Amino acid sequence: MSDRQDFRFIRTDRPTRDDALLTVADVLAEPVLQAGVPEVLVGGAALDAAVRWVHVSDSVGVARLLDGGELLLSTGAGWPTAPEELRDFAVGLCQAGIAGVVVELGSGQARIPEAVVEVCAERGLALIALTSEVKFVAVTEAVHRALIAAQTMALRERQHLHELFTALSLRGAPADVVVAETARALGAPVVLENLAREVIAHETLRMPVAEALAQLRVADRVPVQARGVRWGTLLALPGPVHPAGRLTVLEQGATALAFGCLADGGDSEWSLLAQRGLIDDLLGARFASPDDIEARLATSGLMLTGRHCHGIVARGTEPAVQLAYRAAQAGVAVVAAPVGGDDVALLSLPASVPLTDALAADLVGPDRTVFVGPAADDVLGLLASVRAARDLAGSDRADAGPRVRRVDDRPLERFVASLRDDHRLLAHSERMLAPVVAHDRERRGDLLDVLAALVAHPGNRSAAAAASHLSRSVFYQRLTLIGDLLGADLDDGETIAALHLALLARRRTSPPA
Incomplete structure (x- = not known):
């Protein structure tokens, strides 16, 4: 019996106040009363x-x-x-x-x-x-007719909602899709929270996220639960009247979410979904204002004000959840998710706790390499930090092994990061590398890799040859070809610096997936 109460879909009883099928204003607008x-x-x-x-x-x-x-x-x-x-x-x-x-x-x-x-x-x-x-009997007939029509519409809408959310449940739609469909059905912002009141998914329509999250205290809410287990709360901000009743729509959405939790064995996917969405939106700059991202970070326990933050990339075989566990143990707030083959994380530390190499290594775990972006204290700074860490990870060609690499130790990379969208830097890269790029594309060559090894080891060509996995003789042949294609002296320090800048800019136009 408790299960049936959890998963009720259609109610056919007499309309209640929550259904709000007609209001006094609606009745007052009837022609028979206007007369x-x-x-x-x-x-x-x-x-x-x-x-x-x-x-x-x-x-x-x-x-x-x-x-x-x-x-x-x-x-x-x-x-x-x-x-x-x-x-x-x-x-x-x-x-x-x-x-x-x-x-x-x-x-x-x-x-x-x-x-x-x-x-x-x-x-x-x-x-x-x-x-x-007026004839009261005419008023009664008109109002009762309107009520019956509204009830009929409500039943149709409930059937439509039943079909919509049942289809979502059968397809195994993720929580963010269910939340988005609920918001569209209501025409109002909808937010899903877990039991810790962390925002798992949201669809705010055209309302700024920060504004929507600030108004949750006035939201309608229903629990996401089934079989005596509760996983979270589905909330909807005030919006237009729905023919089936706003709470009915919200209950349908909560039921679909509960089915998903039952099918997945719990809400373990929720936190991963929330953190991946946050990082994807930050990296893709998919936010109307920094306040929106900051509000969402705050619901995940990651504060920016009065703290120093870093974007990091952890490379190596270990689930991102372990990083989050270690961070919690160390008192460091973290939002982490896998992106491509690496883990990307946002860290927030107390102002008195610097992110030392030892702490960074402890957070990511043994046998992993961590790339650390510069410190930041706001959303845009954090975005720059995580982008810089990803760029450094993408350009890293050293042998695998546990180590800590910092963007702050690579001043040229940090300089290029500050000019990420400068068309003059991109034009310099394209102009200077064009002959080498064309050669590699036409002959499936490796000259760009050889050039990258050279600028990474400007004073040690033996190390550069080893980094490119070529014999010294073959490596020198490649350098001669590069010099001829570019018409440049590869022993000239200024030329090497310009080529290094061009290579860094080129990598930034095609960041790691």
């Missing part, structure tokens, strides 16, 4: 009250016959006349939970008593006076 020339005495937010039925009565004891959500139509003929009795009568209507009161002025009441107006204003109950005669 009565309505005057709104108490409106505003009160007109948003949900109407689930219409009741016609002039009885002073009508309150005890009401269940809540009704729109009361009355002429006021049977109402009491003493002010205190009128107040008690109006309070009783409010306590019955009705949606509003429509009074036809005329034979019953020439004007709505002031005591009733005061109570309705105090309690926020919609109060409308009809200044021309």
